[in-house]
Amino acid sequence: MTNLVLIVGGILVLTVIIALVRVSSLVSVARKERTKVDRGSNRINGALLLIFLIVSGLVTIWYSTATFETYNLPLASEHGAVTDRLFWITVAVTGFIFILTNILLFYFSFRYQYKAEKRAYFFPDNNKLEIIWTIVPAIVLTLLVFSGLRAWNDITAKAPNDSEVIEVMGYQFAWATRYPGKDDKLGDYNYRLIDAENLFGVDFSDRNAHDDFIPRELHLPKGKPVLFKIRARDVLHSVFAPHFRLKMDAVPGMPTQFWFVPTKTTQEMRVETGNEDFNYEIACTEICGKGHFSMRLLVIVDEPEDYEKWKAEQQPWLAKNPGYISKIPEEMRELAMINAGISLDEK
Amino acid sequence: MQVYHWTKNNRFRKQQQKEDDTIMATADIHVAEGTHHEDHHDHEQSFVTKYIFSQDHKTIAKQFLITGIFWALMGGMMSLVFRLQLGFPEASLEWLRPFFGDWITESGKLDPEFYLAMVTMHGTIMVFFVLTAGLSGTFSNFLIPLQIGARDMASGFMNMLSYWFFFLSSVVMFISLFIETGPASGGWVIYPPLSALPQAMSGSGLGMTMWLIAMVFFIVSTMLGGINYITTIINLRTRGMSFTRLPLTIWAFFLTAIIGVLSFPVLVAAVLLLIFDRSFGTSFYLSDIYIGGEALPNSGGSPILFQHLFWFLGHPEVYIVILPALGITSEIISTNSRKPIFGYRAMIGSLMGIAILSFVVWAHHMFVTGMNPFLGSVFMLLTLIIAVPSAVKVFNYLTTLWKGNIIYTPGMLFSIGLVSFFITGGVTGIFLGNAALDIQLHDTYFVVAHFHIVMGSAAFFGMVAGVYHWFPKMFGRMMDARLGYIHFWMSFVGIYSVFFPMHYIGIAGFPRRYYSFTNFDAFNSYTDLNALITIASFITMVAQFVFLFNFFYSIFRGRKAPQNPWNSNTLEWTAPIHPGHGNWPGEIPTVYRWPYDYSKPGAKEDFIPQNIPFSETPESNLPSETESIKLEGLDNGDAIIVDDAKE
Numbered sequence: 001m002t003n004l005v006l007i008v009g010g011i012l013v014l015t016v017i018i019a020l021v022r023v024s025s026l027v028s029v030a031r032k033e034r035t036k037v038d039r040g041s042n043r044i045n046g047a048l049l050l051i052f053l054i055v056s057g058l059v060t061i062w063y064s065t066a067t068f069e070t071y072n073l074p075l076a077s078e079h080g081a082v083t084d085r086l087f088w089i090t091v092a093v094t095g096f097i098f099i100l101t102n103i104l105l106f107y108f109s110f111r112y113q114y115k116a117e118k119r120a121y122f123f124p125d126n127n128k129l130e131i132i133w134t135i136v137p138a139i140v141l142t143l144l145v146f147s148g149l150r151a152w153n154d155i156t157a158k159a160p161n162d163s164e165v166i167e168v169m170g171y172q173f174a175w176a177t178r179y180p181g182k183d184d185k186l187g188d189y190n191y192r193l194i195d196a197e198n199l200f201g202v203d204f205s206d207r208n209a210h211d212d213f214i215p216r217e218l219h220l221p222k223g224k225p226v227l228f229k230i231r232a233r234d235v236l237h238s239v240f241a242p243h244f245r246l247k248m249d250a251v252p253g254m255p256t257q258f259w260f261v262p263t264k265t266t267q268e269m270r271v272e273t274g275n276e277d278f279n280y281e282i283a284c285t286e287i288c289g290k291g292h293f294s295m296r297l298l299v300i301v302d303e304p305e306d307y308e309k310w311k312a313e314q315q316p317w318l319a320k321n322p323g324y325i326s327k328i329p330e331e332m333r334e335l336a337m338i339n340a341g342i343s344l345d346e347k
Numbered sequence: 348m349q350v351y352h353w354t355k356n357n358r359f360r361k362q363q364q365k366e367d368d369t370i371m372a373t374a375d376i377h378v379a380e381g382t383h384h385e386d387h388h389d390h391e392q393s394f395v396t397k398y399i400f401s402q403d404h405k406t407i408a409k410q411f412l413i414t415g416i417f418w419a420l421m422g423g424m425m426s427l428v429f430r431l432q433l434g435f436p437e438a439s440l441e442w443l444r445p446f447f448g449d450w451i452t453e454s455g456k457l458d459p460e461f462y463l464a465m466v467t468m469h470g471t472i473m474v475f476f477v478l479t480a481g482l483s484g485t486f487s488n489f490l491i492p493l494q495i496g497a498r499d500m501a502s503g504f505m506n507m508l509s510y511w512f513f514f515l516s517s518v519v520m521f522i523s524l525f526i527e528t529g530p531a532s533g534g535w536v537i538y539p540p541l542s543a544l545p546q547a548m549s550g551s552g553l554g555m556t557m558w559l560i561a562m563v564f565f566i567v568s569t570m571l572g573g574i575n576y577i578t579t580i581i582n583l584r585t586r587g588m589s590f591t592r593l594p595l596t597i598w599a600f601f602l603t604a605i606i607g608v609l610s611f612p613v614l615v616a617a618v619l620l621l622i623f624d625r626s627f628g629t630s631f632y633l634s635d636i637y638i639g640g641e642a643l644p645n646s647g648g649s650p651i652l653f654q655h656l657f658w659f660l661g662h663p664e665v666y667i668v669i670l671p672a673l674g675i676t677s678e679i680i681s682t683n684s685r686k687p688i689f690g691y692r693a694m695i696g697s698l699m700g701i702a703i704l705s706f707v708v709w710a711h712h713m714f715v716t717g718m719n720p721f722l723g724s725v726f727m728l729l730t731l732i733i734a735v736p737s738a739v740k741v742f743n744y745l746t747t748l749w750k751g752n753i754i755y756t757p758g759m760l761f762s763i764g765l766v767s768f769f770i771t772g773g774v775t776g777i778f779l780g781n782a783a784l785d786i787q788l789h790d791t792y793f794v795v796a797h798f799h800i801v802m803g804s805a806a807f808f809g810m811v812a813g814v815y816h817w818f819p820k821m822f823g824r825m826m827d828a829r830l831g832y833i834h835f836w837m838s839f840v841g842i843y844s845v846f847f848p849m850h851y852i853g854i855a856g857f858p859r860r861y862y863s864f865t866n867f868d869a870f871n872s873y874t875d876l877n878a879l880i881t882i883a884s885f886i887t888m889v890a891q892f893v894f895l896f897n898f899f900y901s902i903f904r905g906r907k908a909p910q911n912p913w914n915s916n917t918l919e920w921t922a923p924i925h926p927g928h929g930n931w932p933g934e935i936p937t938v939y940r941w942p943y944d945y946s947k948p949g950a951k952e953d954f955i956p957q958n959i960p961f962s963e964t965p966e967s968n969l970p971s972e973t974e975s976i977k978l979e980g981l982d983n984g985d986a987i988i989v990d991d992a993k994e
Contacts, residue, residue, distance in 0.1 A: 018900065021827055038828070045755040045832060049763065056843065063851070070872055071855040083783050090784065094774035101741055101770045108748040109763055112684070113755075119953060120686040120946035121750035129746065130693045130739065137738040141731045144781065149724055151783035156720030172547070172638070194637040201637070230717075234638040235541040236650060238715070238790065242856035242869050245787045249716045251650055252540060253634025256717030281869050285790040285858040287534045288541060289548040290460045293861040 080245035159259035170237030173291025181211030210339030238286035402503030408489035415481020434881025470535030493919035496585025512568035523557035587938035599674020617656035672809020684751030687943035697736035757831025761812035772801020793853025824905030841887030
C-alpha cells in the first residue's frame with residue numbers, strides 16, 4: 001500500500017515538474033528572450049560563481065584552522081619529521097597555486113560576463129606567457145622533486161646494522177609478529193610448514209629459529225632503529241603505522257622491509273595527546289577481503305631498558321608449544337630444546 | 348596545379364579531386380555499404396538497421412551515450428549504498444533487503460563483502476563503462492566525422508562492432524551483479540592473489556571470472572573504436588582541414604585513441620595471465636601462498652608483475668578519461684567566452700606531452716609495494732614532470748576567460764567547474780607523486796579525494812558539458828537551460844562537499860576500502876564529516892535525476908534547435924539540424940581557417956565559421972590571410988596550404 005502511494009506520489013511530482021518546465025519554456029519562447037543571450041540568468045550564474053569562491057574559501061580556511069588537531073596526526077618517528085615538513089612545504093606551495101588559480105578562475109568568470117555591446121579581446125597566443133608558465137612550474141616542481149628524492153633515498157636506504165629486526169606477517173585477517181630471540185637472528189621459514197600451530201611456517205631445522213618468540217603485541221624500543229621484515233601468507237596486505245608515517249605492502253612470496261626510529265614511547269604520547277588510552281596501531285591498507293577493516297595490531301613503544309626487560313621475559317615459541325618438538329627432525333630435537341630453554345627432562 | 352607543400356594530407360585531397368569531385372568523393376568508401384549513392388536523405392532502413400545495428404556514427408554515439416548514462420546511474424547508486432554504510436554505520440539498512448536480499452545481514456547491516464563488491468563495481472563501472480566508453484564512445488563517435496567534415500567513420504561496420512562488444516561486455520558485467528557469490532570484490536584494480544583465489548573471498552569466484560570476461564570484450568570494443576577514430580582523423584578530413592585547423596576536441600580524441608590503442612592490449616595480457624592463474628594452475632602472479640588451511644603448490648610468480656601490467660594500462664587510462672573532457676571544455680570555453688582558445692598550439696603541445704608522459708609514470712601507484720626504491724625515484728621524477736603540461740593547460744584556460752564575453756550556458760558552467768576540479772585535484776597529485784609523501788598518503792582517503800576530483804568529477808563534468816553543448820546537434824532540440832543551472836549548482840557544490848572533506852580524512856590517515864573505522868583508536872573520529880559526505884552525495888545524486896529528466900524530456904519536447912545555437916565556428920553546425928546519413932546533403936564544406944576566430948577585430952559578427960573563405964571577410968583578415976585569398980579559387984581548397992607555409 002505504501003509503495004503504491006509512493007509510486008502515485010512520484011508520478012504526480014514528475015507531472016508537476018513537466019508542466020512547470022513546459023510553461024516556463026513556452027513563456028520564454030513567447031517573450032523571445034532566448035533568441036539572445038539571457039542576461040538575467042547570466043548575471044545570476046556569474047554572481048553565484050563569485051559567491052561560491054568566497055563562501056567555500058572561508059569555510060575551508062575556518063575548517064582547516066579550527067580542526068587542525070583532528071587531522072594532524074601526532075608524529076613518532078625520525079623520518080616522519082622529514083616527510084611531515086615536506087608535506088607542509090608542499091601544502092604551502094600548492095596551496096598558493098590552488099588559491100591563486102581558483103581566484104582567477106572565478107573572478108574572471110564573474111568579471112567578464114556577456115555584454116551585448118562589448119567584444120571579447122582577440123588574444124590567440126603569446127609565446128612569452130606560455131614560456132613563463134611552463135618554466136616557473138617546472139622550476140618549482142624540480143625543487144619539490146629533489147627534496148622528495150633526498151627524503152625518499154634516506155628512508156629507503158639500507159637499515160643500520162644495529163637495528164632491531166622484527167618480522168611482521170599479515171594473513172586473513174590479522175597481523176602476527178616474530179622476534180629473533182637471544183641470538184638476534186630470525187630463523188628460516190617455509191610456507192609449506194605452516195599449519196594451525198606453526199603460524200609462520202618457522203623451519204626448526206634452522207637452529208636460529210629455536211629461540212624465536214611470537215608475542216601478542218608488538219613492542220618497540222624508543223630511539224633505536226627498528227627493521228620490519230614484512231611478509232604475507234595468503235593475499236596482499238599492507239603494514240600501515242600512521243603515527244610512524246610508515247607503510248609497506250606485505251606480499252606473498254616476496255618479503256619486503258621498512259626501517260624507522262620510533263621517537264616517543266606510548267607513555268610519552270599519552271601525556272602529549274592528553275589521551276589516557278592512546279595506543280599506537282598498525283592497520284592494513286591493501287584490500288585483502290572481508291575483514292580488511294579489522295586487521296589491527298597493537299604497538300607499544302617502551303624506553304630501551306623496559307624493552308630489553310620485556311624481551312627477556314618472553315618465552316621462545318617452542319617452549320610454549322612443546323608438543324611441536326615431535327615434528328622437528330630427530331637429530332635437531334635436543335639442540336632445539338636447549339636453545340629454547342626447555343629442560344631435557346620434560347621430554 | 349600548384350602546390351606549396353606536398354603533404355600526405357594533400358595527396359589524399361588530390362586523389363579525391365581526380366574522382367570527379369562529386370558529392371560522394373570524400374567518403375563514399377565508408378558510407379554504409381548498400382545504402383549509399385546519389386543523395387543523402389535518410390534511406391529506407393528497417394528499424395533494426397537504423398536504431399539497433401546501425402553503422403551511422405551519430406546513432407552509435409547515442410547508443411554509447413544512453414548505455415553510459417545507464418551505467419552512470421548504476422555506479423552512482425552503488426556509491427550511495429556504501430556511503431550509507433560509511434556515513435551512518437549505526438543505521439538499519441533493513442529497507443534495502445528487497446533489493447539486496449541476503450547481502451543485508453540479519454542485524455540489518457550491509458555485509459562487509461557486499462560493501463567491497465559495491466566499491467569494486469562502482470570503480471569498474473565508472474572508470475571503464477562511463478568515463479571511457481560513455482565519454483569517448485559518445486563524443487569521439489559523434490564529433491569526429493562532424494567536426495572534420497567526413498560522411499562517417501572510416502569503417503562503419505567496425506564502429507558498430509565496437510558498440511556491440513561494449514554492449515556484450517555490459518551484459519556480462521550486469522549479470523555478474525546477480526550471481527549468488529556476488530560480483531568481483533577485490534577492488535577495481537583486482538590485484539592478485541586476492542582476485543586469483545576463490546577461497547580468499549566469495550567475489551573472487553564466478554564474479555571475478557565474469558569481470559575478466561567482460562573486460563576482454565570491453566577492450567575489444569575500445570580497440571575497434573580507437574583504430575577507427577585514428578584512421579578517420581588521419582584520412583577523412585575535408586578539404587582544407589589541416590591538422591593545425593582541427594578543433595581541440597578532435598586533437599584530444601585523436602591522442603586519447605592513440606593512448607588507448609597502445610595501452611589496452613597490455614591489460615588484455617594481464618587479464619589473460621590472471622585467467623590462466625585462476626583456471627589452469629599457472630603461477631604468473633602466485634607464489635608461496637597458504638590459504639584456507641592448505642599450502643598452494645604455486646611458486647615463482649610475482650603479484651608485483653600484475654601491478655606493473657595493470658598500471659601500464661591503468662595510468663594511461665586516467666588520461667584516456669580526462670583528455671576527451673579537456674578537449675570538450677576547450678571547445679566550449681572558447682565558444683562561450685567568444686574568444687579564441689588561448690595558445691592553441693601550446694594546448695596541442697601539452698596534450699601531446701601528457702599523452703607521451705602518461706606511458707612512463709605508471710609505477711607511481713606502486714611506491715610502497717616493495718618495488719625497488721630506485722624505480723620509485725625514477726617514477727617520481729617522471730610523474731612530477733607531467734604536472735607541467737597540466738599547469739600550462741590551466742593557465743591557458745584562465746587566459747581564455749580573461750577579457751572574454753562569457754555566456755553561461757549550462758555547458759559553459761560545467762566547463763568552468765571542470766577547470767576548478769582539474770586545479771583542485773591536480774595540486775593534490777603533486778603530493779601523491781612524491782614518493783616520500785606517498786608513504787603516508789597511499790591508499791588513504793587523500794587518494795580517494797584526489798582521483799575523484801581530478802579524474803572522476805572533472806571527466807564527468809566534461810561529459811555532461813558535452814551533452815548540454817551538442818544536444819541540439821544530436822537531437823535537434825535544446826535542453827532546458829534552467830534545469831541545467833540547477834543541475835550544475837547542485838552537482839558542483841555537492842561534489843565539492845563530498846570530496847573536499849576527504850582530504851582531511853586522508854591526512855588523518857583513514858585507509859580507503861574500510862567497511863568501518865571503529866576497530867581503530869586512530870580512526871575513531873570524523874563520524875560527523877562522514878555523515879556530511881553521505882548527505883552531500885545523496886544531494887548530488889538527486890541533481891542527476893534533474894539532468895535525466897531534462898535529457899529525456901528535451902529529446903521529445905525540448906525547444907527546437909536553431910542551426911547554430913551557440914554561434915560556434917566548428918563544422919558540425921554547418922550540417923543540417925537533423926543531419927542524415929552522410930551528414931551533409933551535397934558537398935562537404937571546405938575549411939579555410941582555424942576553428943577559433945571568435946571576436947576577431949573588424950569582423951561583422953563575433954564569430955567566423957571555419958568554412959567561410961578569407962575572401963568573404965576582407966574586413967578582419969590578417970595580412971597573411973589576405974595573401975591566401977588569391978589561392979582560394981585556384982585549386983579547390985589548396986589555398987589552405989598557405990597557412991601551413993606560414994609556419
